[in-house]
Amino acid sequence: MNRLSRVVDLAAVLVTACAVLLPAQVTAGGPPLPAGLAPAETGEPALPSGLGGEATSAIGEGGVADDTAGKPGLVRFWDIRVGLRTQDDDLVEDDFTLAETRLRLEYLHQWERAEFVLKSDLLLDALADDRGIDIERREGWLQLREVKLDLQPHSKVDMALGRQVLTWGTGDLIFVNDLFPKDFNSFFIGRSEEYLKSPVDALRVSAYFDLFNVDLVYAPRFDSNLYLDPERLSFFGSPGDTTLSVDMPDDWFSDDEIYLRANRRFGSWELALYGYDGFWKGPEGFDLDRQVYLFPKLAVYGGSARGPLAGGIFNVEYGYYDSKDAGLDGNDYAPPSEQRLLLGYQRELARELNLGLQYYLTHIEDYGDYQDDRLPGSPDRDRNRHVVTARLSKLLMNQDLRLSLFAFVSPSDEDGYLRPQLHYRLDDHRSVELGANVFFGEDDDTFFGQLSDNTNIYTAFRYDY
Amino acid sequence: MSGVVGKRMFGILAITANLMTAGTAVAQGVPPVEDIVERTNCVAYYAGRDGRAQVSMTITDHQGRTRSRRMTILRRDATAGEEEPSACRNQKYYVYFHRPTDVRGTVFTVWKHSGKDDDRWLYLPALDLVNRIAAGDRRTSFVGSHFFYEDISGRNIAEDEHELVEASANYFVLKGRPADPDSVEFKHYVIWIHRGTFVPVKVEFFDAQDRMYRVYQATKVETVQGLPTVVESKMEDLVRGGNTTLKFSRVQYDLDIGDEIFDERFLRNPPRDLLR
Numbered sequence: 001m002n003r004l005s006r007v008v009d010l011a012a013v014l015v016t017a018c019a020v021l022l023p024a025q026v027t028a029g030g031p032p033l034p035a036g037l038a039p040a041e042t043g044e045p046a047l048p049s050g051l052g053g054e055a056t057s058a059i060g061e062g063g064v065a066d067d068t069a070g071k072p073g074l075v076r077f078w079d080i081r082v083g084l085r086t087q088d089d090d091l092v093e094d095d096f097t098l099a100e101t102r103l104r105l106e107y108l109h110q111w112e113r114a115e116f117v118l119k120s121d122l123l124l125d126a127l128a129d130d131r132g133i134d135i136e137r138r139e140g141w142l143q144l145r146e147v148k149l150d151l152q153p154h155s156k157v158d159m160a161l162g163r164q165v166l167t168w169g170t171g172d173l174i175f176v177n178d179l180f181p182k183d184f185n186s187f188f189i190g191r192s193e194e195y196l197k198s199p200v201d202a203l204r205v206s207a208y209f210d211l212f213n214v215d216l217v218y219a220p221r222f223d224s225n226l227y228l229d230p231e232r233l234s235f236f237g238s239p240g241d242t243t244l245s246v247d248m249p250d251d252w253f254s255d256d257e258i259y260l261r262a263n264r265r266f267g268s269w270e271l272a273l274y275g276y277d278g279f280w281k282g283p284e285g286f287d288l289d290r291q292v293y294l295f296p297k298l299a300v301y302g303g304s305a306r307g308p309l310a311g312g313i314f315n316v317e318y319g320y321y322d323s324k325d326a327g328l329d330g331n332d333y334a335p336p337s338e339q340r341l342l343l344g345y346q347r348e349l350a351r352e353l354n355l356g357l358q359y360y361l362t363h364i365e366d367y368g369d370y371q372d373d374r375l376p377g378s379p380d381r382d383r384n385r386h387v388v389t390a391r392l393s394k395l396l397m398n399q400d401l402r403l404s405l406f407a408f409v410s411p412s413d414e415d416g417y418l419r420p421q422l423h424y425r426l427d428d429h430r431s432v433e434l435g436a437n438v439f440f441g442e443d444d445d446t447f448f449g450q451l452s453d454n455t456n457i458y459t460a461f462r463y464d465y
Numbered sequence: 466m467s468g469v470v471g472k473r474m475f476g477i478l479a480i481t482a483n484l485m486t487a488g489t490a491v492a493q494g495v496p497p498v499e500d501i502v503e504r505t506n507c508v509a510y511y512a513g514r515d516g517r518a519q520v521s522m523t524i525t526d527h528q529g530r531t532r533s534r535r536m537t538i539l540r541r542d543a544t545a546g547e548e549e550p551s552a553c554r555n556q557k558y559y560v561y562f563h564r565p566t567d568v569r570g571t572v573f574t575v576w577k578h579s580g581k582d583d584d585r586w587l588y589l590p591a592l593d594l595v596n597r598i599a600a601g602d603r604r605t606s607f608v609g610s611h612f613f614y615e616d617i618s619g620r621n622i623a624e625d626e627h628e629l630v631e632a633s634a635n636y637f638v639l640k641g642r643p644a645d646p647d648s649v650e651f652k653h654y655v656i657w658i659h660r661g662t663f664v665p666v667k668v669e670f671f672d673a674q675d676r677m678y679r680v681y682q683a684t685k686v687e688t689v690q691g692l693p694t695v696v697e698s699k700m701e702d703l704v705r706g707g708n709t710t711l712k713f714s715r716v717q718y719d720l721d722i723g724d725e726i727f728d729e730r731f732l733r734n735p736p737r738d739l740l741r
Contacts, residue, residue: 044638044657044667048682050686050687051659051662051666077566158734166593170597193592208725270597313598348601351605352606398524398526398606398609399608399609425532425565429566431567464566465566
């Protein structure tokens with residue numbers, strides 16, 4: 001019985017092998033195909049290698065090189081870009097807004113539960129007066145983008161210590177609860193979009209629980225937004241020849257900042273709560289006595305939700321900006337508290353054509369007090385500032401060509417900002433970019449209106465190694 | 466016990482069938498179409514409980530210019546009981562890009578749900594930005610290649626009506642028609658499924674004019690951990706010209722890839738031991 005069954009099994013194997021080895025001709029005698037299925041008669045495919053019965057080998061190890069681990073002193077990309085303003089501006093001498101080349105160097109070293117990351121740019125900026133390095137102000141020929149130590153002290157905890165780029169929240173180029181420092185100067189003159197986010201010098205601890213995740217970021221010394229550069233851009237209160245006199249909170253461990261987020265998922269929906277304790281990110285306050293700008297104290301509390309709706313993605317985000325010293329107190333002025341609300345929706349309109357729409361409201365609290373305390377000469381803001389944004393992006397030529405337009409329009413401020421962009425990949429390494437930053441506005445004291453003399457076009461070439 | 470008997474019975478049947486003429490043999494032992502479709506779907510997209518592969522993609526356009534992409538794909542199938550009506554339905558994908566170098570470190574995750582839109586996220590490391598991507602048309606190009614999203618992650622089998630066209634010695638030949646013709650660009654397709662392994666070997670897509678415009682072909686199959694695995698394949702555009710080839714290496718199944726890999730944590734902190 002046992003022997004018989006083995007013989008039968010062997011026979012079955014042999015027959016199967018014959019069936020596999022003998023290709024299509026065995027089928028020739030099949031019934032004729034019904035009408036309408038003619039294409040199938042054109043013959044069947046030959047068996048691919050591996051189904052033809054020959055011995056199969058193990059999968060070779062010679063696959064993709066491991067390039068997730070960095071190699072020392074690795075050059076990541078070389079980027080060169082030039083930008084020009086399209087109109088004369090009395091306040092800015094130079095017609096160029098951008099003339100620079102940079103080399104990105106990255107180094108990564110990994111241990112069992114730790115990783116060291118260094119990302120830095122060597123920058124040659126033809127428009128910079130002073131090329132001296134200022135690590136803290138992120139200026140000079142050496143720019144440290146990220147220098148951090150990633151640690152995993154526990155299976156449910158990640159930590160990162162050092163300079164790092166951080167982003168959270170649900171907005172598209174609008175930040176309600178993301179108080180991490182921004183570099184709008186780079187953004188408005190046409191640097192690569194990654195430079196909009198200025199790095200933070202901080203300790204980040206992320207803990208992952210069953211019910212929710214928590215991210216806590218502690219910056220021992222305040223990191224402000226980077227200023228608009230009066231050498232390149234003119235803005236409200238920016239005579240080109242004087243520099244802003246500011247009193248920057250810069251005491252270690254007392255002028256510190258805390259960023260907090262708790263988030264979780266409910267099915268396809270992502271919910272998050274946020275908190276921030278620190279300072280206004282720009283010099284929004286003023287000391288009348290010393291005639292210097294201040295960074296008044298600020299706390300922000302908010303939440304967001306994001307998920308699928310009607311074939312697209314919907315997001316809502318709210319933030320309460322609690323200006324701790326709002327109004328005029330003695331000689332010190334601080335901006336009013338605000339409520340900020342963002343609604344967004346994005347979806348695919350057609351093949352490789354996407355549309356994203358956002359509505360953004362900034363509502364001033366205690367508007368009467370604000371009007372009473374407002375400093376003479378400062379912009380007279382409306383109680384509600386409404387901004388609508390649209391992002392339209394289209395991919396063409398096997399996704400090598402990307403056309404996009406991002407538009408900010410504020411009906412209440414009667415101003416706006418357009419970012420048309422063309423990005424084309426010449427091959428696997430080389431790409432070119434052409435773009436513009438178009439500002440318009442009725443008044444010169446609104447957010448985009450003040451920049452209306454700065455409309456510029458730029459072009460870039462980048463080689464990725 | 467009955468399984469063993471069944472196998473032997475099948476063996477005897479096969480012998481008998483082969484001794485008779487081949488023409489009548491093919492009619493024997495053909496499972497119902499739904500079973501063929503179900504098994505093919507499982508073989509093509511759900512091998513093992515989870516899997517990892519490094520993928521090297523070469524896109525050749527109609528002018529002969531080439532572009533390459535390299536990525537590591539991690540996959541985890543939902544198991545029964547885990548929001549899962551039956552096997553081979555819901556699963557999660559994690560795609561880490563190595564090349565082209567300007568997108569190195571970009572991660573794309575997909576939570577595939579049967580019967581509703583996928584959830585998709587895209588992580589951009591330069592900005593530390595976790596973007597939510599609208600589900601969109603699943604029959605658009607995956608990263609600029611001639612493969613569609615749906616070719617990579619699988620098409621919901623309930624969206625097509627299948628009929629058996631032929632059962633040859635090597636293949637089950639099936640014809641698929643979309644239940645909702647307006648939802649797709651094809652009028653029908655013909656698929657050759659290898660009888661022994663249920664590996665889909667070739668798919669021809671036909672448009673409204675019954676013109677073949679797009680062809681998929683598996684060109685190399687290897688057995689990995691006992692599972693038949695397509696390690697080289699090709700998608701051709703017969704109308705515009707051009708094709709994309711895929712080569713899979715370092716394929717491994719049942720690595721116990723945890724569900725958490727597909728969450729935001731591992732978008733920001735890629736699981737390097739799995740990507741190596």
